[in-house]
Amino acid sequence: xxxxxxxxxxxxxxxxxxxxxxxxxxxxxxxxxxxxxxxxxxxxxxxxxxxxxxxxxxxxxxxxxxxxxxxxxxxxxxxxxxxxxxxxxxxxxxxxxxxxxxxxxxxxxxxxxxxxxxxxxxxxxxxxxxxxxxxxxxxxxxxxxxxxxxxxxxxxxxxxxxxxxxxxxxxxxxxxxxxxxxxxxxxxxxxxxxxxxxxxxxxxxxxxxxxxxxxxxxxxxxxxxxxxxxxxxxxxxxxxxxxxxxxxxxxxxxxxxxxxxxxxxxxxxxxxxxxxxxxxxxxx
Amino acid sequence: xxxxxxxxxxxxxxxxxxxxxxxxxxxxxxxxxxxxxxxxxxxxxxxxxxxxxxxxxxxxxxxxxxxxxxxxxxxxxxxxxxxxxxxxxxxxxxxxxxxxxxxxxxxxxxxxxxxxxxxxxxxxxxxxxxxxxxxxxxxxxxxxxxxxxxxxxxxxxxxxxxxxxxxxxxxxxxxxxxxxxxxxxxxxxxxxxxxxxxxxxxxxxxxxxxxxxxxxxxxxxxxxxxxxxxxxxxxxxxxxxxxxxxxxxxxxxxxxxxxxxxxxxxxxxxxxxxxxxxxxxxxxxxxxxxxxxxxxxxxxxxxxxxxxxxxxxxxxxxxxxxxxxxxxxxxxxxxxxxxxxxxx
Numbered sequence: 001x002x003x004x005x006x007x008x009x010x011x012x013x014x015x016x017x018x019x020x021x022x023x024x025x026x027x028x029x030x031x032x033x034x035x036x037x038x039x040x041x042x043x044x045x046x047x048x049x050x051x052x053x054x055x056x057x058x059x060x061x062x063x064x065x066x067x068x069x070x071x072x073x074x075x076x077x078x079x080x081x082x083x084x085x086x087x088x089x090x091x092x093x094x095x096x097x098x099x100x101x102x103x104x105x106x107x108x109x110x111x112x113x114x115x116x117x118x119x120x121x122x123x124x125x126x127x128x129x130x131x132x133x134x135x136x137x138x139x140x141x142x143x144x145x146x147x148x149x150x151x152x153x154x155x156x157x158x159x160x161x162x163x164x165x166x167x168x169x170x171x172x173x174x175x176x177x178x179x180x181x182x183x184x185x186x187x188x189x190x191x192x193x194x195x196x197x198x199x200x201x202x203x204x205x206x207x208x209x210x211x212x213x214x215x216x217x218x219x220x221x222x223x224x225x226x227x228x229x230x231x232x233x234x235x236x237x238x239x240x241x242x243x244x245x246x247x248x249x250x251x252x253x254x255x256x257x258x259x260x261x262x263x264x265x266x267x268x269x270x271x272x273x274x275x276x277x278x279x280x281x282x283x284x
Numbered sequence: 285x286x287x288x289x290x291x292x293x294x295x296x297x298x299x300x301x302x303x304x305x306x307x308x309x310x311x312x313x314x315x316x317x318x319x320x321x322x323x324x325x326x327x328x329x330x331x332x333x334x335x336x337x338x339x340x341x342x343x344x345x346x347x348x349x350x351x352x353x354x355x356x357x358x359x360x361x362x363x364x365x366x367x368x369x370x371x372x373x374x375x376x377x378x379x380x381x382x383x384x385x386x387x388x389x390x391x392x393x394x395x396x397x398x399x400x401x402x403x404x405x406x407x408x409x410x411x412x413x414x415x416x417x418x419x420x421x422x423x424x425x426x427x428x429x430x431x432x433x434x435x436x437x438x439x440x441x442x443x444x445x446x447x448x449x450x451x452x453x454x455x456x457x458x459x460x461x462x463x464x465x466x467x468x469x470x471x472x473x474x475x476x477x478x479x480x481x482x483x484x485x486x487x488x489x490x491x492x493x494x495x496x497x498x499x500x501x502x503x504x505x506x507x508x509x510x511x512x513x514x515x516x517x518x519x520x521x522x523x524x525x526x527x528x529x530x531x532x533x534x535x536x537x538x539x540x541x542x543x544x545x546x547x548x549x550x551x552x553x554x555x556x557x558x559x560x561x562x563x564x565x566x567x568x569x570x571x572x573x574x575x576x577x578x579x580x581x582x583x584x585x586x587x588x589x590x591x592x593x594x595x596x597x598x599x600x601x602x603x604x605x606x607x608x609x610x611x612x613x614x615x616x617x618x619x620x621x622x623x624x625x626x627x628x
Binding site: 256 | 352353355357362364366368393394399401402403504530531532533534535536538543545547550552557558559560561562563564566567572576579580583584585587588
């Protein structure tokens with residue numbers, strides 16, 4: 001007798017298959033960045049969909065391809081997801097050509113998230129540069145929506161020029177329920193605020209590290225200069241968190257390109273503490 | 285589990301019987317190209333003795349080009365169809381034992397939860413693997429130097445040892461019993477011949493790094509990376525022919541009214557593998573790319589899954605157009621950068 005094969009009992013959901021979503025709203029943030037608000041078409045999926053601050057999604061423009069974006073919206077505001085897109089390549093260019101009402105595909109949520117549960121009762125200090133504000137905006141709004149769980153919520157946000165600042169429509173809220181410090185590398189005629197890079201502004205403001213978690217995200221050059229500033233202020237490596245960016249295709253640890261040493265940014269990250277980053281090879 | 289003997293002149297009947305129960309996949313000759321694993325049709329004469337270089341079996345389990353999704357956008361409606369292949373009982377025959385072990389590496393990448401790959405799983409989970417040990421070892425094999433090959437045996441369902449006019453079929457899993465049904469019992473002489481062949485396989489090309497724990501020895505800073513990067517022409521052959529390299533790309537192609545989202549092979553040896561849209565590339569030079577491939581196989585995959593990502597099949601040794609010899613590199617790494625002669 002030929003013996004029977006072991007029976008397969010589970011049906012596997014296909015992690016490569018995106019959910020269809022409609023673009024509900026497009027916000028022009030800057031000359032090269034737009035924020036998209038998308039709503040899942042399937043009602044049951046939309047109702048049950050949830051995610052955590054720090055997670056990311058892979059967006060499909062059918063016929064062009066997929067690209068990775070952080071979830072910039074907060075799970076405390078339900079019914080939609082938001083992602084900010086800087087026009088740099090083919091998928092981002094195609095997204096910039098799209099209009100409200102068009103259909104995209106979304107695979108989400110992917111990756112780990114900020115350990116915000118462990119941070120209850122602590123002060124939070126956000127330091128973001130340019131489009132690096134996108135992943136932090138999710139956590140910032142999440143914490144502001146759970147205001148009583150946290151101490152002071154301070155944000156330092158910088159961009160090249162005033163025109164490069166994203167999320168201006170939320171600045172009032174960030175400065176009301178928390179404290180917001182803005183800076184630009186180069187001001188213009190209407191700019192009365194601080195001028196200078198984020199690391200230098202951090203040094204000037206000199207926040208105290210006691211009972212505080214620092215979250216920082218921005219271009220590699222900003223990260224390089226801001227980490228020593230945090231260290232000078234007395235922040236330890238496990239008080240500093242960031243999200244890393246790598247080219248991704250699958251988002252589920254298979255396609256092999258987003259590794260740093262034996263860690264995959266897509267499944268072991270994108271959120272890492274500076275202590276964890278120091279254990280990784282310097283290749284990101 | 286009872287071992288059996290398959291006389292080579294009984295192979296047609298053996299295949300016929302297997303094909304009545306399973307889809308049988310085995311290396312088939314191609315004109316002017318290495319043999320390739322194919323689903324057999326009645327009357328096919330596959331290469332079962334492992335005597336020839338063949339395209340790795342991953343090409344069947346993880347095709348070089350595979351449509352994942354078909355997306356149709358008509359009349360304002362978008363429909364996505366997952367092109368998951370049929371899940372049917374299969375037997376793969378004629379798989380070099382190092383290639384069979386390489387499938388173990390693929391299994392770790394594609395079958396481990398929480399993200400099981402449904403395309404790979406449909407072809408793999410219901411597939412028995414019958415490995416082969418050819419009568420003659422290839423000069424490029426160094427299997428016993430990468431791992432303890434005894435531990436590979438339970439990972440396959442049966443092993444066919446080429447004893448000239450017959451195969452000794454060692455059954456190594458319970459479900460493997462179904463393959464040898466109806467075959468003759470081995471004699472003492474057969475068993476001795478099989479043991480002799482196994483010993484030759486096990487001790488073939490034991491290189492100076494064999495006893496080293498390579499995952500502890502491969503260092504980020506080593507002059508050998510610079511040397512192989514200087515030679516490498518980044519053709520990607522080593523990863524395309526490697527039985528365990530599985531990195532892939534995903535792209536969209538517009539085909540008339542529908543969009544096909546496919547995946548195809550990719551390799552860490554290509555510059556755009558890690559090149560991001562905005563221009564940043566964490567592995568922008570050949571040196572980190574050369575380092576990545578070896579570190580991934582011998583260190584990262586060991587850290588991730590406890591398996592070694594190279595099984596010593598020797599394809600990259602034989603086929604590299606500029607003679608980057610992975611065995612020499614490993615010798616160098618373990619001998620504190622002293623070049624070691626490698627037998628050819």
